[in-house]
Amino acid sequence: MLEIKNLHVSVEGKPILKGINLTVNAGELHAIMGPNGSGKTTLAQVIAGRDMYEVTDGEIIFDGKNLLKMTPEARALEGVFMSFQYPVVIPGVNITYFLKTAVNAMRKHKGLEELDAIDFLTFIKEKMRLVRMDESYLSRSVNDGFSGGEKKRNEILQMLVLEPRMSVLDETDSGLDIDAVRIVANGLNNFRSKERGFLVITHYQRILGYIDPDYVHVLKNGRIIKSGGKNLALELEEKGYSWLVEEQPIEA
Amino acid sequence: MLKIVKQYADEFRNLDNGHFSTEPVAIQNIRISAMERFTELGFPNNKLEEWKNTNLDGLTKTLFKLPSGKQTQITPETIVPFSIEGTHRLVILNGKYLPELSNLDNLLTTIEIKNFSEALTDDSSLLAPYLGKIADYTNHPFVALNTAFMDDGIFIHVPDNQIIENPIHLLYISSPTDENTVFHLRNMIIVGVNSEITIIEDYVGLDNKKYFTNVVTEMAVKENGTIHHIKIQQESARAHHISTLQVHLDSASSVSLDSFIVGSSMTRNDISAILNGEGADCKMNGLVLAKDSQHIDNHTILDHAMPHGTSSELFKGIYTGKAHGIFNGRIIVRKNAQKTDARQTNKNLLLSDSALVNSNPQLEIYADDVKCTHGSTTGQLEEEALFYLRSRGLDIRTAQALLLHGFADQILNKISNLAIKAYLQSILSNWLSGIKT
Secondary structure, eight states: OEEEEEEEEEETTEEEEEEEEEEEOTTOEEEEEOOTTSSHHHHHHHHHTOTTSEEEEEEEEETTEEGGGSOHHHHHHHTEEEEOSSOOOEEEEEHHHHHHHHHHHHHHHTTOOOOOHHHHHHHHHHHHHHTTOOGGGGGSEETTTOOHHHHHHHHHHHHHHHOOSEEEEESTTTTOOHHHHHHHHHHHHHHOOTTOEEEEEESOSTTHHHHOOSEEEEEETTEEEEEEOHHHHHHHHHHOSTTSOTTSOOOO | OOHHHHHHHHHHHHHHHTGGGGSOHHHHHHHHHHHHHHHHHOSOOTTSGGGTTOOOHHHHSSOOBOOOSOOOOOOGGGGGGGOOTTOEEEEEETTEEOGGGOBOTTGGGTSEEEEHHHHHHHTOTTTTTTTTTSSOTTTOHHHHHHHHHOOOOEEEEEOTTOBOOSOEEEEEEEOOSSSSEEEEEEEEEEEOTTOEEEEEEEEEEOSSOOEEEEEEEEEEEOTTOEEEEEEEEEOOTTOEEEEEEEEEEOTTOEEEEEEEEOOOSEEEEEEEEEEOSTTOEEEEEEEEEEOTTOEEEEEEEEEEOSTTOEEEEEEEEEEOTTOEEEEEEEEEEOTTOTTOEEEEEEEEEEOSTTOEEEEEEEEEEOOSSOEEEEEEEEEOOOHHHHHHHHTTTOOHHHHHHHHHHHHHHHHHTTOOOHHHHHHHHHHHHHHHHTSOO
């Protein structure tokens, strides 16, 4: 479903990703782990279409289409979603209005009838229960005054309402206490299906204990230096990253 | 003396020998001394600190004439787009009160309300103690010019212990028969002990005429009284708008002053509040929407003269095209005004490379036990926020519109009256849909 081939990305002339190869098939959940500064967030943002990153080589194919040629909104409409590591605070923009606009853009793209205010409220309240968000949330501005945990649950909520086929979660677990990690993981697990693919980027093994990845990759210095099953995550937790030697890149 | 100043002085002399001579002597004397003061002061120029960023060539190179007396014909349909549900409306067309399009209902049973020129000739004992005392004509040339020529507008006096539920909508419509007409409008609003009122001052230009509105509004609120004052400036695109709004607050009184500025080619807005009694509270909010080569200058003063006063000010602006904005916000905390809490924020969005804002917060604090904060930011729409919205499937125009609405809504949301808020929302939506982003 998502094929990343020989992806090279620079920021302000500085190479960050140096030849990423990765395929996520429908139904699979891949975890990407790696130390700070290895390029994890760059990978997530490039998939979502942030234009401050310059793709110098390689391609990203989603369902046979060249993702790199699409605007961020076209990617979203095609079914690609990224959960932000640092969700943006937007004072004055009401969350209900924003989500309704987004959901209806998606429905319009799919040729479905747009939801009116009442149907949308019914729909969103059901999703909010899944991530245990209070109804008062609906009257707030986007991420404005949200705690760290609320911001991350808000990201998962957006995934649940937009129903993407490919979800990239960028450190959705960081900064959360154990209860919040469990809520986020439950939200994610309920959403998994044979039709959907996931790329879960994380610094810690902790969340992987709840979501059971099919594959684990280690990203270091812009390259995937090791890939394996979920046991690799446990090994990393125990030994850290330093035992992996980056001079031996492997093709995933 | 500048030729133009002399022309105004000559015009004044002609009126003083005729039109004004029917007024009480005290009023005539105020006019004469205001005209004297204006001839001494002349028009402000860029050498004055308070005027350094505002070019007045548009006003000093053209003589604006008083209304000709010929009145434009308008029908009730004309004002339909400017009606706000649940309000009493008073229409002032080209500087003259128009009773047939106004609706006071039962207001006159509880408060005193009349058009200003009538109040002047009646020499109301209520008007005299305040006229020219709140808005000082000795130091401000445009107040002096207004005071010399002051014509119509609205006088409102709310006696003690009266809560006026329905807002009063003062609708000033300008559609002069001749180009280069000046309207010296004058308002006075006096609110008694424990009383409360909501006033909307709404300036509307009907067509694309060039004219000059020079308005002075004096307000005073007594102990524990409340004024909600909402000023909407949607003048024609070629109009000049000079406005002076001054309010005196007695102890434990509360005033909110909200400004929405979208019209005119050039605006100078002076808003000042003096917290003259203990524990007074003043909220000042503003939203400027400026495009093309509009020049919008806001000067605000919050003057804390007594202890335990609170004030909060939030002024925002969206500027595009070659628009030029000025925000000059002064907070004064006098020696006696201990325990003052004053906050000021100015935020501006620039949507084009040629738009410009000068933001200048000024704090003058002479008391030692006070809390004062201020902050000012000017920038573009946040790229990160745009990306966030687009990554959820919103196209770039929708995302921009949502962010701009959000920016402006922080001001609109401060209006609790839903009908007024809806009226402002439609002005905002119209403006946003008319700009390129």
